[in-house]
Amino acid sequence: xxxxxxxxxxxxxxERRECVPATRRAGHRFFIASRNAAAQIAFRSxxxxxxxxxxxxxxxxxxxxxxxxxxxxxxxxxDFETTGALAVLAHPDRAGCAAExxxxxxxxxxxxxxxxxxxxxxxxxxxxxxxxxxEHTLRYGxxxxxxxxxxxxxxxxxxxxxxxxxxxxxxIGVCHKVIAADPRLSWPYxxxxxxxxxxxxxxxxxxxxxxxxxxxxxxxxxxxxxxxxLEWLDRREEAIAAYxxxxxxxxxxxxxxxxxxxxxxxxxxxxxxxxxxxxALQLDPRQRxxxxxxxxxxxxxxxxxxTAFTAR
Amino acid sequence: xxxxxxxxxxxxxxxxxxxxxxxxxxxxxxxxxxxAYRQGRFxxxxxxxxxxxxxxxxSRDALLARGTMAEFxxxxxxxxxAYGDAVALAPARRxxxxxxxSRDALLARGTMAEFxxxxxxxxxAYGDAVALAPxxxxxxxxLASLAVRLGDYDRxxxxxxxxxxxxxxxxxxxxxxxxxxxxxxxxxxxxxxAQLVQLQVDILMEKGxxxxxxxxxxxxxxxxxxxxxxGESKGPAASRVSRDERFTRLRLATLAQxxxxxxxxWYGQYLTDDGYMRLGRLIVxxxxxxxxxxxxxxxxxxxxxxxxAGGREVPKRAESLFxxxxxxxxxxGDVDGAERLLDEALRVAPxxxxxxxxxxxxxxxxxxxxAALQWLxxxxxxxxxxxxxxxxxxxxLLELERWEESExxxxxxxxxxxxxxxxxxxxxxxxxxxxxxxxxAAETRNAVNIxxxxxxxxAVAGAATFLEKFDRWGPGAAPPPAPDVxxxxxxxxx
Numbered sequence: 095x096x097x098x099x100x101x102x103x104x105x106x107x108x109e110r111r112e113c114v115p116a117t118r119r120a121g122h123r124f125f126i127a128s129r130n131a132a133a134q135i136a137f138r139s140x141x142x143x144x145x146x147x148x149x150x151x152x153x154x155x156x157x158x159x160x161x162x163x164x165x166x167x168x169x170x171x172x173d174f175e176t177t178g179a180l181a182v183l184a185h186p187d188r189a190g191c192a193a194e195x196x197x198x199x200x201x202x203x204x205x206x207x208x209x210x211x212x213x214x215x216x217x218x219x220x221x222x223x224x225x226x227x228x229e230h231t232l233r234y235g236x237x238x239x240x241x242x243x244x245x246x247x248x249x250x251x252x253x254x255x256x257x258x259x260x261x262x263x264x265x266i267g268v269c270h271k272v273i274a275a276d277p278r279l280s281w282p283y284x285x286x287x288x289x290x291x292x293x294x295x296x297x298x299x300x301x302x303x304x305x306x307x308x309x310x311x312x313x314x315x316x317x318x319x320x321x322x323x324l325e326w327l328d329r330r331e332e333a334i335a336a337y338x339x340x341x342x343x344x345x346x347x348x349x350x351x352x353x354x355x356x357x358x359x360x361x362x363x364x365x366x367x368x369x370x371x372x373x374a375l376q377l378d379p380r381q382r383x384x385x386x387x388x389x390x391x392x393x394x395x396x397x398x399x400x401t402a403f404t405a406r
Numbered sequence: 407x408x409x410x411x412x413x414x415x416x417x418x419x420x421x422x423x424x425x426x427x428x429x430x431x432x433x434x435x436x437x438x439x440x441x442a443y444r445q446g447r448f449x450x451x452x453x454x455x456x457x458x459x460x461x462x463x464x465s466r467d468a469l470l471a472r473g474t475m476a477e478f479x480x481x482x483x484x485x486x487x488a489y490g491d492a493v494a495l496a497p498a499r500r501x502x503x504x505x506x507x508s509r510d511a512l513l514a515r516g517t518m519a520e521f522x523x524x525x526x527x528x529x530x531a532y533g534d535a536v537a538l539a540p541x542x543x544x545x546x547x548x549l550a551s552l553a554v555r556l557g558d559y560d561r562x563x564x565x566x567x568x569x570x571x572x573x574x575x576x577x578x579x580x581x582x583x584x585x586x587x588x589x590x591x592x593x594x595x596x597x598x599x600a601q602l603v604q605l606q607v608d609i610l611m612e613k614g615x616x617x618x619x620x621x622x623x624x625x626x627x628x629x630x631x632x633x634x635x636x637g638e639s640k641g642p643a644a645s646r647v648s649r650d651e652r653f654t655r656l657r658l659a660t661l662a663q664x665x666x667x668x669x670x671x672w673y674g675q676y677l678t679d680d681g682y683m684r685l686g687r688l689i690v691x692x693x694x695x696x697x698x699x700x701x702x703x704x705x706x707x708x709x710x711x712x713x714x715a716g717g718r719e720v721p722k723r724a725e726s727l728f729x730x731x732x733x734x735x736x737x738x739g740d741v742d743g744a745e746r747l748l749d750e751a752l753r754v755a756p757x758x759x760x761x762x763x764x765x766x767x768x769x770x771x772x773x774x775x776x777a778a779l780q781w782l783x784x785x786x787x788x789x790x791x792x793x794x795x796x797x798x799x800x801x802x803l804l805e806l807e808r809w810e811e812s813e814x815x816x817x818x819x820x821x822x823x824x825x826x827x828x829x830x831x832x833x834x835x836x837x838x839x840x841x842x843x844x845x846x847a848a849e850t851r852n853a854v855n856i857x858x859x860x861x862x863x864x865a866v867a868g869a870a871t872f873l874e875k876f877d878r879w880g881p882g883a884a885p886p887p888a889p890d891v892x893x894x895x896x897x898x899x900x
Contacts, residue, residue: 338478342443342451345470366482369489373470376493389649392736393899394680396729397521400554400562401608402682403657404601406650 130156134176141179142206142243150183159184166191175199175207182214189214193228200235203253203281205246208236234312234343237279245276252285262289280310288319296326314340318350321357330361348378356383432462439471451475459488466492509539513548520552523730523747525723528552543569550605557684557722559613566606573599590627603628607661612685616692620661629662636669652676660689667696671706675896678713681729681760683720690714709896712793712822715759724755732764732900741768759789760900763798770802778802793822794900797829804832804888812836820849827853827862828891831869835888843881847873850886857891865891 133156140149153159158180161171165181166188172180178195181188189211196211212228220228241249249272255265266289269282287302300323306316321336337354344350355370367387374384389395399405430438439454452475458465459472473488516531529552536545550565570581580592581599593600603626610619623629639655647655653676659669674690687710694706710717727747735744745768748761762785769777782799785792800816803809816833820826830853838846850873857866868887875882892898 335478338474341474342471342478343440345467345474365486366477369473369486369493372493373473373489388737392733395733395737396681397523397733400551401605401612402677402680402685403608403654404605406653 130158130172134172138175138179138207141183141210146183149179153180153183175204175211178211179207182211186214187218190218190220190224191215193220193224197227197231197235200231203246203249205236205241206243212236230344234314237281237310238312239278241279242276245272245279248272248275249279249281252282256285262292265289278309280306280313280316283309284313284316284319287316287323291319291323291326296323299323300327314343318353322353325353325357325360330357333357334361346377348374348381348384351377352381352383352387355387359387430457430461432458432465432468435461436468436471439475443475448475448479452479452481459491463491507534507538509535509542509545512538513545516548516552520548520555521730522743523727523734525552525555525726529556541572543572546572547602550609554605554609554612555722555726559609562609563606563613566602566609569602586625586627589625593626593628600626611660611688614688616660616688620664623658623661629658631662633662635659636663636666639669639672660692665696667693667698670696672895675709678896679899681725681732681900683714683725683758683760684722687714687717687719691717708822711791713896715757715789716791718757720758721755724751724758724761727751727754728758728760728764731761735764735768741772744768757788759785759792759795762788763792763795763900766798766802775802775806779806791822793819793826793897796822797826800829800836801832804836807839809836809839813840823897825856825860825894826897827857827860827866828888828893830856831866831886831891832888834869835886838881838886841881843876846886847876860894862891865889 133152137149137152137156140146140152158172165177165184170177170180174195178192178199181192181195185191192211193215196208196215199211200208209232212232216225216228216232248268252265252268252272255261255268266286269285272279272282283302283306287299287306290296290299290302299319303316303320303323306313307320310316317336318340321333321340324330324333324336334354334357337350337357340350341347341354351370351374355367355374358364358370359367371384371387374381375388394402394405396402396405435454435458439451439458442448442451442454452472455468455472455475458468462468469488469492473485473492476482476488477485512531512535516528516535519525519528519531532545532548532552536542536549539545546565546568550562550569553559553562553565570578573581580588584592593603603622607619607622607628610616610622624631629635635655636659639652639659653673656669656673656676659666660673663669670689671693674686674688674693677689678686690706690710694703694710728751731744731747731751734740734747745765748765751758751761762781766778766781766785769775769781779799779802782795782802785795786799789795796815796819800812800819803812803815813833813836816829816836819829820833823829830849834846834849834853837843837849850869854863854866854870854873857863863870866889868889872886876886
C-alpha cells in the first residue's frame with residue numbers, strides 16, 4: 095500500500111493507477127483553492143469582523159456551500175482557517191470540529207480567527223480532553239484583550255519574516271511597529287527577547303522578556319524563555335521558579351520538565367534532576383535533552399537495538 | 407399516610423445531604439489547584455492538588471500537579487513520591503502482560519522482554535507469535551534481533567534473509583542483482599530495507615567476518631568509494647559533532663578504509679565503552695593489525711589486556727544480560743531485576759568481570775561497602791588485569807582509609823592505564839596519608855600534566871594548587887583532593 099498523497103518514486107504502474115482518483119480529486123481541490131484565493135481572504139475578514147451573516151452569504155454566493163455537505167470531515171479545498179470558519183457557520187451545532195483549527199490558528203498568532211473558532215467550539219459538546227485543550231488555548235495561548243486588527247496583521251508579518259523568510263532584522267523592525275499599534279500585546283516583546291537569546295545576548299533579552307510578562311503574565315512561551323535566560327545569567331533559583339510556574343499550568347510539557355531537570359542538575363540537585371528527566375521521557379520518549387542526559391549519565395542504552403549502531 | 411411518608415423521606419434525604427457534603431471531583435480539584443496557583447495561593451494549590459491526586463491516583467495530570475506544587479512548596483519527599491507514581495504509570499508493559507494471546511500482544515510482550523533482558527521470555531513470546539503468523543516480517547526481524555543478543559549470528563542472518571525473500575520479486579531482483587548506483591537509490595527510497603542492510607553489516611562484523619561486512623557495505627552503497635570517513639571523524643570540525651555522529655563516522659571508516667588503523671582503534675574503544683565486549687575485542691584486534699611498530703602497539707595490547715578480558719571471548723548472552731542489567735539498575739532503578747540478570751550473566755560466564763564490578767556498584771550504593779569489596783575481589787579473581795575493577799577497588803579502599811591496600815590496587819591500575827588521571831590522584835592521596843610524600847608529589851605532578859594534555863586541567867585545578875602549597879610549605883593536616891575526572895575514550899561508562 096503506498097501513500098497517494100506522496101507516492102514514492104519507485105511506485106509501480108498498478109500502484110500509480112490506484113492513485114488516479116485521489117490525484118484527480120487533489121487536482122480539483124487545487125483548482126478550487128487557487129480560483130478562490132482572494133475570496134478566502136475576504137471571507138475571513140468578514141468572519142473576523144463578526145459579520146457572520148454576511149460571511150455566510152458570501153460563501154453561498156461563491157458556491158462554496160455546495161462544494162461540501164460536511165465541512166467537519168473529508169477533504170477541503172480551502173486553508174484550515176476558512177475550512178474551520180465554514181464548519182462553524184454551516185454546522186453551528188457541530189462547531190466543535192473546528193477546535194483543532196482554532197488551536198492551530200492561535201499557535202500562528204491569528205488572534206481573532208482563533209478566538210472565533212475556539213469560542214464556538216466550546217459552545218458545543220466536546221471530548222473532555224479537547225475541551226481542556228480549547229480552554230487552555232483560550233486562557234494561555236491568546237491575549238486577554240482585543241488586539242487591534244493592525245497589530246495582528248503586523249504580527250503575522252513579523253511571524254512570517256521569522257518562520258518563513260528568516261529575516262531577523264526586518265522582523266524586529268516590524269515587531270516595533272506591532273508594539274506601537276498595541277503596547278499591551280506580549281508577543282512582539284517576546285520575539286525581540288528571543289532574537290537576543292538566539293544571538294547569545296541573554297542580558298539584552300531579559301528586559302524584553304520581562305516586559306512581555308508584564309503585559310502578558312499568561313504568556314507561557316515568554317515565561318519559558320524567561321526561565322532559560324535566567325539560567326544563562328546564572329540566576330538559577332529564579333529560573334527554576336519560572337520553569338515551575340510554566341509546569342503549574344502545563345504539567346505534561348516534556349520540554350519544560352527536561353529544562354527544569356537540567357537546571358536542577360546544574361545546581362547539583364541530582365535527585366530532582368533525575369525525577370524531571372524521567373517524567374520528560376515518560377511524557378515524550380523522544381525528548382532529546384532528557385535522552386542526552388541519561389546517555390551522558392549512564393551510557394548509551396543498549397536495549398534500544400540489537401547492535402551498537404541500531405541502538406542509536 | 408402517603409404524604410407523611412414522602413415528607414419523612416424528603417427530610418431524611420435532605421438531612422443526609424446536609425450531613426455528607428458531596429466530594430469534589432478530582433478534575434474540579436485540579437482546576438482549583440491551578441487557579442489557586444495562578445493567584446499566588448500556593449498552600450491552597452498544594453492542598454487541592456493533593457485532593458485531586460488522592461481522588462484519582464491513576465491520573466497522570468493529578469500526580470504531576472501534586473508533584474509540581476509540592477516541589478514548589480519545598481515538600482521534596484512528597485514531590486518525589488508523586489513524580490515516582492506518575493512515572494510508574496508505564497502503560498506498555500502492563501498492556502503487554504495483560505493482553506490476550508494475539509500476534510500483536512505476543513510481539514509486544516517479546517519486545518518488552520527483550521528490552522528488559524529477559525531473553526528466555528522473549529524467545530518464548532516470539533516463538534508463540536511466529537506460530538500464529540509464520541510469514542510476518544516484523545516477527546522475523548524480532549527473531550533476528552534476539553538471535554544477535556544471544557550470539558546466534560547465523561540464525562540472525564537467516565531471519566534477515568527470510569525478510570528479504572518476502573519482498574515482491576521485482577524488489578528482490580533489484581536487491582540481489584542491481585548495480586551499486588541503483589542500490590544507492592533503492593536504499594535512499596526504502597528506509598526499512600536500508601535498516602535491514604545496516605543490521606546485516608553489523609551482524610557480519612560481530613560474527614567476525616569483517617571482509618563480508620565490508621563487501622556488503624560497498625555492495626549496498628552504505629559507504630562510498632573515495633570518501634575519507636576517517637578524516638571526517640577527526641579535526642576541529644569533528645569536535646563539534648555529537649558523540650553518536652562521531653561513532654557513526656568511525657563505523658563507516660572501519661567499513662570503508664581497512665587501513666585506517668587509528669579510526670578502527672577508536673571505533674573499538676567506543677564499542678568497549680558501550681559494553682559491547684565481543685565486537686569491541688574484534689575491532690580493536692583488527693586495528694592492531696595495521697600501522698605502526700610493535701613498540702607503538704603496546705598501548706593497544708595493554709588495552710586488550712586491561713579492558714577486553716585479555717582478548718578472551720565473553721559469551722554474547724552474558725554480554726547482553728550485563729548490558730540490560732546495567733540500564734535496569736541505572737535508568738529504571740530496578741535493583742532486583744538488575745541483580746537477577748547479573749547473577750545469570752555470572753552463571754553463563756563466571757570469568758566475565760563487568761557483572762562483578764556492577765554488583766559492587768550496587769552494593770556500594772546500598773551502603774554496604776564490605777559487600778562491594780567482596781564483589782571487587784571476586785572480580786579480580788576472575789580477571790586479575792581488569793583496570794576498572796582495580797581502579798574501583800582502590801577507590802573503595804581509599805574511602806575506608808585502608809591506605810596500603812588502596813595503594814596496591816591503584817599502583818596496578820595506573821600501570822595498566824598510565825593516563826588514569828583520577829587513579830593517579832587517588833593513589834597520590836593514599837601515598838600522602840602514609841607519609842610517602844615524594845611519591846605523592848610525583849604522582850600528582852604526573853596526573854596534572856596528563857590532565858592538561860587532555861584539556862582536563864580545570865578538573866585537577868584543586869590538586870595542582872594543593873601540590874604548589876605542598877612544594878612551598880611541605881605537608882599539612884588536610885589530605886590532598888582526589889576529584890572525579892572525566893575519563894578518556896575507551897575507559898568510561900562502566
